[in-house]
Amino acid sequence: MENNTLELSEELNALSYKVIGLAIEVHRELGPGLLESAYQQCLFYEIKKAGLKVEKEITLPIIYKEIQLDQGYRIDLLIEDKLVIELKTVESFTSVHFAQILTYLKLGNYPLGLLINYNSKILKNNIKRFINSTSDF
Numbered sequence: 001m002e003n004n005t006l007e008l009s010e011e012l013n014a015l016s017y018k019v020i021g022l023a024i025e026v027h028r029e030l031g032p033g034l035l036e037s038a039y040q041q042c043l044f045y046e047i048k049k050a051g052l053k054v055e056k057e058i059t060l061p062i063i064y065k066e067i068q069l070d071q072g073y074r075i076d077l078l079i080e081d082k083l084v085i086e087l088k089t090v091e092s093f094t095s096v097h098f099a100q101i102l103t104y105l106k107l108g109n110y111p112l113g114l115l116i117n118y119n120s121k122i123l124k125n126n127i128k129r130f131i132n133s134t135s136d137f
Contacts, residue, residue, distance in 0.1 A: 008131065012112050015052075015083055020127060022046040023085075023116050027123040036089045039118045040076055043087070047079060054079050060107050075104055084113040093117060093128065105132035 008016075026042045040056060047054040058075040061068050077085035086101045093115065101113045110132060117126035 008112065012082060015080060016112055016114060016129060018050065018052075019047065019079060019083060019085065019114065020124075022050060023114075023127070024123050027118060027120075030118075032089075032119050032121065034089065034118070036076075036087050036118070039089070040087050043085070044077060047077070052079055053081070060104060062107065073100075073104060073107070075108070078108075078110075082111055084108070084110050086113065086115050088115065088117045089119040090117055091119065093126075098128070098130075101130050102132075105130060106134070109135055111135035 023043055026039060026046055030039065030042065044054055044056050055078045056076065058078045059070065060073040060075055061070045062073070063069075075084055076087045079085065084101065084104050086097070086104065088097060090097070097115055101115050104110065105113050112132070113130040115128040115130065116123070120126040
């Protein structure tokens with residue numbers, strides 16, 4: 001799924017670049033060192049102010065065989081029903097963080113995800129983009 005060479009629609013690319021710009025704006029204002037929830041609230045505010053549809057803490061249930069587990073996952077931010085944002089405030093990304101966002105993309109059939117680590121001096125160096133090549137979008 002993580003394949004940045006796949007072609008995305010101009011709309012999805014524009015959306016992701018806009019959100020990255022807003023995330024950088026939040027980081028410029030706040031800097032590193034806060035809780036993840038503070039960045040989530042501020043980014044939610046900026047995205048909403050930009051006129052985009054945004055939802056936070058979206059529950060993503062797990063379907064296991066014939067049962068649905070509602071204690072599944074929670075997406076930090078979902079923008080325009082297409083772009084998953086997963087926020088972190090960690091020393092560095094691990095394979096578990098990558099697996100988490102890839103799982104969100106797969107379970108929700110979302111085409112694009114951004115993993116953003118606010119615990120950094122320069123935010124643009126701590127943003128990873130993930131494309132779901134199996135998405136219906």
